[in-house]
Amino acid sequence: MAKKPRKKAPKPTPKETAAKAKKPKHPDMEIPFLKNVLVLIALFFLTYYLVGNVKGYKWLQERFIEGNLNKLEKFADLTTDQKYQAYFRFNHQFLTFIRDNTADTAIIYMPPDSVLDVEDKKSAFYTKKRSNSVQHKTWSTYHIYPRKLVYDREKEEIPSFDQYTHVACVDGWGYEYLEYDVPKQQRARYQVLPRTVKGLKAMNEREKNQAQ
Amino acid sequence: MTLIHLIVLFLCGFGLMNLISPKFGLLEKIGFSFPLAHGLVTLLMLPYDLLGIPITLTSLYIPQLLVIAFVGGWLFYKQQLPQAVRIQDWNKAKSFGFLSINLPWIFLMSILGYLLYVVIAKAMFWPTISFDSVAGYDFVGKMIAIEGKVNGSMFDPDLPFYSIRSGYPLYVPGGFGYAYLMGFDSSKITTVLLILSTVVMYYALLLNYVKHTMAALFTTLFITTTEYIAMSALSLSNVPHTFLAVAAVVTIFIWMDKRDHRYFWLGVIFMALNVWARSDGIVFIAGTGLSLLLFAYQEKKWKELIIFGAVSGAAFMIWQVYLSGTLGITNDGVFVDHLFWDGEKFDRMTDLIWRVITNTQFYGVAMIVIPIGILANFRTIHKQHYHLLIAILVSWLAYTALYYQMDNGGENFGYSLKSMINSSYKRGMFAIIGVLYFYVGISPMTQKLSQLIIEPGNPFKPKQ
Incomplete structure (x- = not known):
């Protein structure tokens, strides 16, 4: 079969070529040069005005952007625990101590609120927000999870209260709940100890192994 | 390895978007992918928990891979793969030349980019410290990742340690749990992905109505809402929820508007x-x-109304039933269980709300731009986009009524009205601000302004 001669497309007129060349590839994005520059200048001054005069944007610039970037540089070498302690101080430090000295399955008996005093400025646990303190059960459990906590104030409410395996001893409180005696000179101000003699032996064994 | 898990999550969401329709724009597909995949993963957690299937990376990975394989195969069979990845959008982007540079757009995007950089840097540097997350979402997420179930030791009636914040539906805590399962040290990767998705989604949806410069302007206005950006680096539930609520209200409106x-x-x-x-x-x-x-x-489209009510209502009810039936948590005492009128409470509440919403420290210029935008379009308010305005105003009213109905200072709900408005209500407003900005952003006056800024020639000169 003979091939059909291909029809040549008519040459575009100079007017058509010029129109094609001028047609923007992205009509959505392109704006005329003068408008482009003028709108940029207007936006720049508007932003400058807003950042200088609207308190929210001023805060964004000074506290959120500059403040945070400075903090990130300053605290770059901190570990996760140190970052927490930068916020929650001794409240977190004490919980980290409990976490590091108990097994994952431990249930820790926590002192009453009068001992974990968060309101007294002289107390190591002092904080303005009670919710972010050792007094708050869920908040505290988060930092030691999967270990669990039972509080002295819950004695009557929780059916399995007596299942605790450790006691958090604070300022002399708690030694009376251990099944063995701790000589007074060996009683630290902040301590977490196993409830039973068996637990104490296991703890001593573990410490010995770690030291070796 | 964590990067591969994220890619799988993204591809799963991308696949789901194509399953809904391959015709969505590339930016829409990118913006919706992570939140959609998070939805699937967290929805699966509930039946897994009820059926005793352990919630692990593998058990959540398999359905994602199945989605990717199924959608990929289906698109291949239908020869729709190029459309699914929107090759035309990539080609359009590639042919972008130096002369096409839009300086205002670049300026606005630079502001957004820099802000998002700070958000990501802050979020990934600090561990979870926000109380609501520590005592709620992040803790539940951690527990799901470690124990492989939702109804874990936290809810053990013998030794419970849950708080009022542990009873939130699974989207946020489950998403945090999945972040831990993927191997991240911090669950904040979820918040970061969702704030990035919010920017892309919002911008992409605006493009249905306005051009790039205006879309960039209104996205910047919304994202720079001071309190919103401040909260976006924390692992609170409001930032992910903002994505979901804004996306839901706006897409339903687009359907009503464009059919x-x-x-x-x-x-x-x-x-x-x-x-x-x-x-x-x-x-x-x-x-x-x-x-x-x-x-x-108006349109006699009752079927869609029924589907809308049934699906969204079911999601709400399923969690409420699980919460009270399985976890044994009830909201008793949080709300007053009958309607009442307390003029003093109403006055105090409206006063507190007014102080919060007009404070530029919290919402920047939102409460200046939005009322001006609405007033400027007052003549066409009943003709254009009024379905969206109704949806926003009724949602806002209902949201405010919810706070009025709270039993503040009651036996089971100790929080005062003031503290609830100044914290919770304030954060819940993010989604309302987002849709209000959208409404103003697509209004006829904004389109005129867009014409003035973007299009060549004098916009006030009648077109021939």
Whole structure:
């Protein structure tokens, strides 16, 4: 079969070529040069005005952007625990101590609120927000999870209260709940100890192994 | 390895978007992918928990891979793969030349980019410290990742350690749990992905109505809402919820406005996910539902109204039943269980709300731009986009009514009205601000302004 001669497309007129060349590839994005520059200048001054005069944007610039970037540089070498302690101080430090000295399955008996005093400025646990303190059960459990906590104030409410395996001893409180005696000179101000003699032996064994 | 898990999560969401419709724009697909995949993963956690299937990376990975394989195979069979990845959008972007540079757009995007950089840097540097997350979402997420179930040791009636914040629906805590399962040290990767998705989604949805410069302007205005950006680096539930609520309300509106059915399905899914993140998201079901009711009456589209109500209502109810039936947590005492009128409370509340919403420290210029925008379009308010305005105002009203109904200072709910308005209510406003900015952003006056800025020639000169 003979091939059909291909029809040549008519040459575009100079007017058509010029129109094609001028047609923007992205009509959505392109704006005329003068408008482009003028709108940029207007936006720049508007932003400058807003950042200088609207308190929210001023805060964004000074506290959120500059403040945070400075903090990130300053605290770059901190570990996760140190970052927490930068916020929650001794409240977190004490919980980290409990976490590091108990097994994952431990249930820790926590002192009453009068001992974990968060309101007294002289107390190591002092904080303005009670919710972010050792007094708050869920908040505290988060930092030691999967270990669990039972509080002295819950004695009557929780059916399995007596299942605790450790006691958090604070300022002399708690030694009376251990099944063995701790000589007074060996009683630290902040301590977490196993409830039973068996637990104490296991703890001593573990410490010995770690030291070796 | 964590990067591969994220890619799988993204591809799963991308696949789901194509399953709804391959016709969505590339930016829409990118913006919706992570939140949609998060929705699937967290929805699966509930039946797994009820059926005793351990929640692990593998058990959640398999359905994602199945989605990717199924959608990939289906698109290949239908020869729609190029459309699914929107090759035309990539080609358009590639042919972008130096002369096409839009300086205002670059300026606005630079502001957004820099802000997002600070958000990501801050979020990934600090561990979870926000109380609501420590005592709630992040803790539940951690427990799901370690124990492989939702009904874990936290809810053990013998030794419980849950708080009022542990009872939130699974979208946020489950998403945090999945972050831990993927191997991240911090669950904040979830918040970061969702704030990035919010920017892309918002921008992409605006492009349905306005050009790039205006879309960039209104996205910047919304994202720079001071309190919103401040909270976005924390692992609170409000930032993810903002994505879901804004996406739901806006996509349902786009369906009503453009009669494009794919947006209806997207809207229904995200309206369900909105209550899968926060139960108070029900106010958006109420607002959009009422607007939809009006639309259904006008257009005789009752089927869609029923689907909307059934799907989003089911998501709300399923969690409530699980919460009280399985976990044994009830909201008793949080709300007054009958309607009442307390003029003093109403006055105090409106005063507190006024102080919060007009404070530029919290919402920047939102409460200046939005009222001006609405007033400027007052002449066409009943003609254009009024379904969206109805949805927003009714949602806002319902949201405010929810706070009025709270039993502040009651036996089971110790928080005062002032503290609730100054914290919780304030954060819940993010989604309302987002949709209000959207409404103003697509209004006729903004389109005129867009014409003035972007299009060549004098916009006030009549077109020949």
